Amino acid sequence: MEWTLIDDVSVTTDVLVIGGGATGTGVARDLAMRGVDVVLVERDGLSGGTTGRSHGLLHSGARYAEADPEGAAACIAENRVLREIAGACLRDTGGYFVQLAGDDPDYFAAKRDACRGLGIEVDVRSGTAARETVPELSSDVERVMQIPDAVAYPSRLVAATAQSARDHGAAIHTDAPLTDLHSDTETAADGATDEAVTAATVGGRVDDRVEAEHVVNATGAWAGECAALAGIDLAMSPTRGVMVAVENEELDTVLNRCREPADGDIVVPHENQVVLGTTSVAVDDPDEYPQPGRAVERMIDECAAMVPVLDGREPARTYWGVRPLYDPGAAGEGARAISRDFFLLDHEARDDIDGFTSIVGGKLTTHRRMAEAVADHVCARLGVDVACRTADEPLPGHDDPAVLDELVREFDAGSPADRDVTGA
Incomplete structure (x- = not known):
């Protein structure tokens, strides 16, 4: 897309998407495929925030099955979709939920039954049988559940999604930080006023004002800071987590400890390394937070x-990420009690400010579904009656890792989550 000069306005578009992680690029792709004119801006390279600092687990839904069946059902549905469209953005390793001696057998049984009730494929094996296929497992493993977990390479996934958006007409701009949002106020004949976000000032490579019919805040853990530029109070509840990669060429199956979610209960295999995760500790600032060395040792x-x-x-490498959690109920029950589901915030209904939508929470596994929800909402506001097609069209380069890694470099999407795989 080329810049269009109209009087003193440098850039005009139907929708401005702020944030170049999995959800933001997913929104741009979905809208562009529906014929909507889209500009996406990201302050760094793509996947530079939460997306590129995840453990890269493609959830089967088993992790949430007994506690959040709706969220688990969304995970297994999106797991199946991504296997169809994402190709080499994923690695089909399968996964085990592992019960060690001393772990609660009732918790194992509840998870097994919940998975089966949701249609998540489960195969229970003894510890002895599991060690025949995964010899690295401890002798303390009493039994496992085999479930359809897999590995997602976030850098490839985001870069391919951005390329798809661009192929359908979207403009994707990295190193383009948002610096301000601008609103207009209209007064009706009865004296009532309507406020709407209508433009943004973007720095960096764009260094210009962008006018849009609608603005989407897809900045993840930074959604509160973005919303504040429109005078909106959006209280996020971000939590930090550490990931530790160590050299290991043998393990080839995702491992989850079958217990209540806790520190150090996930092992995600890459090609020559495994990523160990993770902690969950509340932070005030998603850019500045403590990174204690003891957390690495604990993993x-x-x-x-x-x-x-x-x-x-x-450790071969260590990296930290911040989850974009949103806790509207302010439950105060601890970081792990906050829902991992996503929330679409319609600021016209919530804050009497039109033309502005925030998408918060969620997981890498469900990013396409999140994007579809946003695109449905925005299209309804714009009067666009076109169905979503993102679940049906494979991503560019899905069948060629070399093409995907070139896209990673082009979009500066290289991130610590899969650096050992992409080389970027």
């Missing part, structure tokens, strides 16, 4: 209970 110690060969391994 290795906890995950070594499932895979003893990890004990004493030196």
Whole structure:
């Protein structure tokens, strides 16, 4: 898309999407495929925030099955969609939920039954049978549930999604930070006033004003800061998590500890490394927060209970991410009690400010579904009656890892989550 000069306005578009993670690029792709004119801006390279600092697990839904069946159902549905469209953005490893000696057998049974009730494929195996296929498992493993988890490479997934959006006419701009949002107020004959977000000032490579019919805030953990530029109070509840990668070429199955979610209960295999995760600690600022070294040691110690060969391994790389959690009820029950579901915030209904929508929460696995919900909402506002097609069209480069990694470099989408795979 080329810049269009209209009087003193440098850029005009139907929709401005702020944020270049999985959800933001997904929104741009969905809208562009429906024929909507879209501009996306990201302050850094694509996937530079939460998306590129995840553990890269493509959830089967099993992790949430007994506690959040609706969220689990969304995960398994999107898991199946992404397997159809994302190709080499994923790695089909399968997964185990692992019960160690001393872990609650009732919790295992409840998760198993919940998975089966939701149509999530489950195969229960003894510890002995599991070690025949995954010899690295501890002798303390009593039984496992095999479930359809997989690995997602966030950098490839975001870059391919952005390329699809661009192929359908969207303009994608990296190194283009939002610096301000602008609103107009109209007064009706009866004296009532309507306020609407109508434009944004964008710095960096764009360095201009962008006027839009609608603005989408897809900035994840930074959604509160973005909304504040429109005078909106949007209280996020971000939590930090550490991921630790160690060298290991043998393990080839996602492992989850079958217990209540806790620190150090996920092992995600890459090609020559495994990523161990993670913690969940509330933070006030998604850009500045403590990164204690003891958390790294804890990841290795906890995950070594499932895979003893990890004990004493030196980290090959360590990275931290911040989850974009939103807790409208302010439950105060701790970071792990906050829902991992997503929330679409219509600021016209919520704050009497039109032309502005925020999408918060959610998971990498459900990013396409989140984007579809946003696109449905925005299209309804714009009077666009075109159905979503993002679940049906494969992503560009899905069948060629070399093409995907070139897109990662082009969009500056390289991130610590999968750096060992993409080389970017």
